[in-house]
Amino acid sequence: MENTWSWDNTAVDYTLLEKVNPVFNTAKMTLFQLAANGDRDAATLAESMGLTREATQNSANTKASPEQVLGGTIMLECRYRTMACLAEESGCTLVDMPCGYTPRAIEFARKGLPYYGLDLPVVIWEASEKIRALIPAEQRGLAHFREVDATNYASLEKALEDIDGPVCITTEGLLMYFTDSEAGVLCDNIRRILEQKGGCWYVADVECSLQYIIVMRALVGDRFMEIMKNATQQTKDKSDVEIGKNALIASPADMEGTIRRAMVFLAKHGLKAERVNVGENMPKLDSLDRVTPEQAAAVREGMKHCSFWKITPGGAAVALPSTEAKGFHADASIQSGTLSLALTGRLDTITAPNLLSFFEKTKAEQKLEAVEVDCSRLEYISSAGLRVLLLMHKACTGGVSLYGETETVREILEQTGFDSIFH
Secondary structure, X not given: OOOOOOOOOOOOOHHXXXXXXXXXXXXXXXHHHXXXXXXXXXXXXXXXXXXXXHHHHOOOOOOOOHHHHHHXXXXXXXXXXXXXXHHHHHOOEEEEOOOOOOOHHHHHHHOOOOEEEEXXXXXXXXXXXXXXXXXXXXXXXXXXXXXXXOOOHHHHHHHOOOOOOOEEXXXXXXXXXXXXXXXXXXXXXXXXXXXXXXXXXXXXXXXHHHHHHHHXXXXXXXXXXXXHHHHHXXXXXXXXXXXXOOOOOOOHXXXXXXXXXXXXXXXXXXXXXXXXXXXXXXXXXXXXXXXXXXHHHHHHHHHHHOEEEEEEEOOOOOOOOXXXXXXXXXXXXXXXXXXXXXXXXXXXXXXXXXXXXHHHHHHHHOOOOEEEEEEEEEXXXXXXXXXXXXXXXXXXXXXXXXXXXXXXXHHHHHHHOHHHOOO
């Protein structure tokens, strides 16, 4: 099976992409909230994509209350506007990862500033041309959109190959969906980029739980835990992953201890962090005009106790994996109802749709009872790859059996608990 995938309107199987990695659906929540908050460019994009409050703010198991939507909008605008200010002040080329469906490219292009938006292929396919169409023709060349998997260094290297000079990488709403292994690979990749090009990495995610609590407590008082629980379930439903389960996400229950843990994690990957006060860098927020003066003051004061993280190379010296770009390949054979696969390379968000497409097509054409996977040449597997193996496992009465796992793959299986699922 060759590693090919077409992104024109006739070839994209949207349902398949959602099965592999549905996390991009959470980015539509963000766009709708920006639109509802009065951002004209966001409203134009949301309308062109047919987004509705029901589809973006509710999930299969939750219904968002007006207070939850308003609180989410305040936190979103705080993160979105403050991060844009920090990126612009850095004087570096902005690398927005993930860029989602937001209109930030339009805002930067209007100011004559270069912008690189990186995200999953499905997001770039859906949004990039719609966003570029809203940029004046003479400034359109400043906006660049590239398909990447953040854990795949080769895709990041290719996406940024035409940037000369330092970069400011911004991450809003990405790390919470990662496992420890994925977060570690991301850190290694960003460290490599920063060492080559210079610049910094701003992260909004480490203390995001505390920021949400501060906003919701200002709006609803002691009911904040009830709404936070509902919001967590909503995000989990839409992304189909356990959120906030890695060492880079600080817990309000032990901020000091978990912040220290995150610093240690970064140091192990050759990075160091400076905490940047949110309240001191936060611009005026339109969303605060929709609450009482007392509530707005509580939010502003609370944000003085929260930080975004500015991360640069430093800390412990660690060896980085090979920079050689290797493709993904799968050799397949079928005998007595068992599909045998020998996987080579990386099974991640970029390559996993190919494997799932091949499996579903094969199963539709002939009877499959079990799948055996030779992992001896599989270099890495992300949560998207694990999800594909799980879909195969559930679709076959004999399930999925793995053998020959490398140390890296075995560690990922153990960390995620998938070692107890597959034979």
